[in-house]
Each structure stands twice: as structure tokens, then as C-alpha cells.
Amino acid sequence: MQDLSPQQTAQNGIDEAIVSSILSARIRPGTRLSENQLATLFDVSRTRVREAMMRLEARGIVNVSPRRGWFVVEPSADEAMTVYDARRVIEAGLLRTMDRLTETGRTILNAHLAEEKAAIAAGDRQRLTCLMGDFHIRIAELAGNAILVDILRDLTARTILISMLYQSDFHAMQSHLGHCHIVAAMELGDFPKAAALAVEHLDEVETGLDLTRRPDPLADLRRSLSLPPQTAASSSQASRKAKP
Amino acid sequence: MQDLSPQQTAQNGIDEAIVSSILSARIRPGTRLSENQLATLFDVSRTRVREAMMRLEARGIVNVSPRRGWFVVEPSADEAMTVYDARRVIEAGLLRTMDRLTETGRTILNAHLAEEKAAIAAGDRQRLTCLMGDFHIRIAELAGNAILVDILRDLTARTILISMLYQSDFHAMQSHLGHCHIVAAMELGDFPKAAALAVEHLDEVETGLDLTRRPDPLADLRRSLSLPPQTAASSSQASRKAKP
DNA sequence: GCGACAAATCTTGCATACAAGACGAGTAAG
DNA sequence: CTTACTCGTCTTGTATGCAAGATTTGTCGC
Structure with a gap:
């Protein structure tokens, strides 16, 4: 319910850990879910991670882009x-x-x-x-x-x-x-x-949603650098470098 | 929609083949779904079959009994x-x-x-x-x-x-x-x-359902032998051998 | 400086191998 | 004849290995 660490979660807890993280808004849409990283985090082999991903895929929670990776869904x-x-x-x-x-x-x-x-x-x-x-x-x-x-x-x-x-x-x-x-x-x-x-x-x-807003591919990087969120102006001037 | 043979179904068609078979009442509840058999039928390895099973499990279509096998759900x-x-x-x-x-x-x-x-x-x-x-x-x-x-x-x-x-x-x-x-x-x-x-x-x-009826564990054998369906009498006398 | 190309690296896709457990047949003892 | 037990077989559970493809980085030519 609250903070479930990877270790204490049971065998098939990978699914629920991810869903729970989404429900508490700790994972953003589009987040990449690397099989290897999850495998090390939960201390299991990739096989189990993949099985969890398959279940989450059936539930509409994650997406797989072939040979590219698993991602938390970004609903259109x-x-x-x-x-x-x-x-x-x-x-x-x-x-x-x-x-x-x-x-x-x-x-x-x-x-x-x-x-x-x-x-x-x-x-x-x-x-x-x-x-x-x-x-x-x-x-x-x-x-x-x-x-x-x-x-x-x-x-x-x-x-x-x-x-x-x-x-x-x-x-x-x-x-x-x-x-x-x-x-x-x-x-x-x-x-x-x-x-x-x-x-x-x-x-x-x-x-209350702004469904015209295009998903910002730089969102996570932007957030990591503590930059202000995307605006119409910033997205248009993002392509060229800022001039002092 | 109609009869989809294992071969013509695409990569992840195992799921849909099974669901489709259920929707057209060609698979009974409780049917055992052997990973090996499905793997042979669809000419893939057990891995892919397992992945399909995981997805179907998330959809509430199949059950797994640990180390015993996968079964089409038998709703209580x-x-x-x-x-x-x-x-x-x-x-x-x-x-x-x-x-x-x-x-x-x-x-x-x-x-x-x-x-x-x-x-x-x-x-x-x-x-x-x-x-x-x-x-x-x-x-x-x-x-x-x-x-x-x-x-x-x-x-x-x-x-x-x-x-x-x-x-x-x-x-x-x-x-x-x-x-x-x-x-x-x-x-x-x-x-x-x-x-x-x-x-x-x-x-x-x-x-129109008879929800008091206990699921009959002999149903498939009974059907194979073309015996009449279960009745209260037949179920009570099923335990002992018939004496001539 | 800039664009294209190529190799290196990392990712998943899939198969296979082995281990752990469940079930059933067969056997021996009572 | 019945009961308990053990071994063999078959099932899934899990890990690992290798191959195919995508991305990225580094380099070269212009």
C-alpha cells in the first residue's frame, strides 16, 4: 500500500510494485523499464521480470517497443x-x-x-x-x-x-x-x-486536461536538470542554442 | 474470428487462439494447457507459451497450479x-x-x-x-x-x-x-x-444457471466415453464400483 | 563546422538446460 | 486384499546463453 521496497515484496511482487508506484505517481509515463535494471533491483533473473512485463502489458500498463525496451504507457x-x-x-x-x-x-x-x-x-x-x-x-x-x-x-x-x-x-x-x-x-x-x-x-x-499538449520527449531530462516545464516558447526555441 | 489454425496466427497469436477457442466453446473450463503441448502445436519454444500464459493469467482466463500446470479457469x-x-x-x-x-x-x-x-x-x-x-x-x-x-x-x-x-x-x-x-x-x-x-x-x-452444482472432475472423461451428464444419483454412486 | 558513415555497446527475443516438485505405478509388507 | 512406501516420469520454475536489432558514439571526409 505505502512504500514497498523491492526486497520485501513477494515472488511476483514486481507487477504490484510497479503499479503501486504508478498509483502514487512515482513513475512518469514513458519511463523506460529496463529488464536488466529491474532484474538487479529485485534480485531475480530477467525471466521473471519479463513475465511481470507480460502481465503488465496485458493490463495496459506498459508497452514494448520491439528490441528497444519496455516503457510505461503514454496514453494518447x-x-x-x-x-x-x-x-x-x-x-x-x-x-x-x-x-x-x-x-x-x-x-x-x-x-x-x-x-x-x-x-x-x-x-x-x-x-x-x-x-x-x-x-x-x-x-x-x-x-x-x-x-x-x-x-x-x-x-x-x-x-x-x-x-x-x-x-x-x-x-x-x-x-x-x-x-x-x-x-x-x-x-x-x-x-x-x-x-x-x-x-x-x-x-x-x-x-481540466490540456489534451492538445504534445508529450515532451525531454521531460525527464528537463526535470533532472531542474529546468522549468515545457512551454510553447521553450519548445520552439529548444532546437537552437540559446544566444547570450 | 472463425477457425484460426495455430500456423496462420501471428507471433503472439497463442493468446488469441486460446481466447477464441473459449469464445466458441471449443475448450472446456478446467482444461489443462500443457506448455510442452502448446509449444509443439504452435512450433515455438516453451518460453513464448509461458509468456502467453502470463498474459492470459492477467486477463483472468487461465490459472496456474504451482508445478502442476496451467488450466483454463473454472469459476466458482x-x-x-x-x-x-x-x-x-x-x-x-x-x-x-x-x-x-x-x-x-x-x-x-x-x-x-x-x-x-x-x-x-x-x-x-x-x-x-x-x-x-x-x-x-x-x-x-x-x-x-x-x-x-x-x-x-x-x-x-x-x-x-x-x-x-x-x-x-x-x-x-x-x-x-x-x-x-x-x-x-x-x-x-x-x-x-x-x-x-x-x-x-x-x-x-x-x-438459468444451477450454481449449486459442484464442478464435475470426471466431466471430460465422461464426455469422452459418451456417458450421460452428471446427475445427483450418478454422482453419489460414482464412488463405488458397479456390482453385476 | 557539419554531415554521413561505421563500429561498439546495449537492448530485447528466444531457445535451451537444469533443478525442484508433483503424480502415478509398481512393489513389498502387513 | 489392503496399505504404505519408494522410485521413475513428467510437469513447471528459473537461470543462462546466444543472436538480432537499435542506439549511440566516435571518426572521417568535405
């Missing part, structure tokens, strides 16, 4: 829209099939909202990203359907990658309020309304 | 209910987000219904199973969401496995009529009603 604008679409369908469908909120469910959701609030107050953006994704997974867990939980977890991972690529600025408070409204509707037992609010919420988040 | 009664639940959520959510049926969509769906009718008339049960599953995938395709199509395809595969395990008798005509009603609602543009009908339809199919 189209794919991003598809992901949000799928989430709207599933989450709204989920809420609409629920008919009551158990007492423990109420407790869990409110505890989660409190955590979100705390993270906002602390300004812990990484933790916030993680929590914002987890909220939707919590709802699926409440519904008790393990299959949908898994599906939503993977979709959430992709969502986080998308937001790292296209999110211009993150309105944490707005998202948090969206979650609060959904929970409020659930507490009132008005699940169709909760479903509508969830759709609206996902719409809002999607609208 | 609980898992079966979970699968149907997930399908209700996704398919109802899908239909509810649609707002119009294009002309080509109408054509596709009606062509599909005609195929179902023909298969019923011909009594081609295997083809019918395939078509019954495909119907729901068609709808997802109409919505144009590739992610949901993939998810529904895998869920449909599991559904077919479930029906092979638990379906006492298959009311093809009833299912076909259910599909017709859904399409009718869609043609009228009443998608909430189509969603409700889809839920109802899946309920019907699920009700």
Missing part, C-alpha cells in the same frame, strides 16, 4: 478520452446498482475524505494524487465486486499517467469537493444522483 | 455471480451513455440477430454460444470504446466457461428474444430501457 489524447469514458461507464453503472450504504461503508468513505482534506492542508501533492485515485477504488470495494475493483485499479493507474501528461494545473480542492458531493448523495441513499455526480466529476477532471 | 459459483454482476454494471452503464443508434449500427445489430435466428434454426449449438456472447461485444463496439470492448470480451469468455460449468439447459430462444428486445429499445432511442432490459436479460441467464 484519444486513449485518454477512452479511459475517462470507460471510467464514467463503470463508475456510474456501479453506483446505480448500489442501493444502500452500510455503516462501515460510511465510515470508510468519510475517513477517506478526511485523509484527502489532510493531504490538501499539508500540500502533499503526491499523496493527494494517490488518494484522489483511491477514492474511486474505495467505492468499487464497497460494492464488493473484485473484478470491477481490479479493472478500476488499472484504469486509475492509467488515469494518473494521463494526468501527469496532460494536466496543466491540478484543482485539488475541486476534485475533493466532487468526492464530497458524491458521498453526500450516497449517504442520502440517492444513488442515481451519486452516479450523475460521478459522471460530472469525471467530466470536470477531463475538462 | 461466487466468481460466476461476480462476473455477471460486473457485466450488468458495464453493459447497463454502456447502454445508458449511448444516445443514438447510427444507421450502420442498426444494420450490424439486425444482421447479428438474423445470424442468431439462423443458428437456432440450424440447431448449431456451438455457433449459437459464440453468437450469444458476441452480441454483447457488438454493442460495446458500437459505443466505440476499445477498452470496454476488451474488458467485455474477457468477461464474455468467462461467462461462456461459467455456462459450460453450471448451465443445466440452454434456452436459446429466450436469450435470443432478450437480445431482440434490447435492440428494439435501442432502435426506439430508449437507452435507459435498453439498459434495464440488458440487466434483466443477464438476470435471466444467471437464473
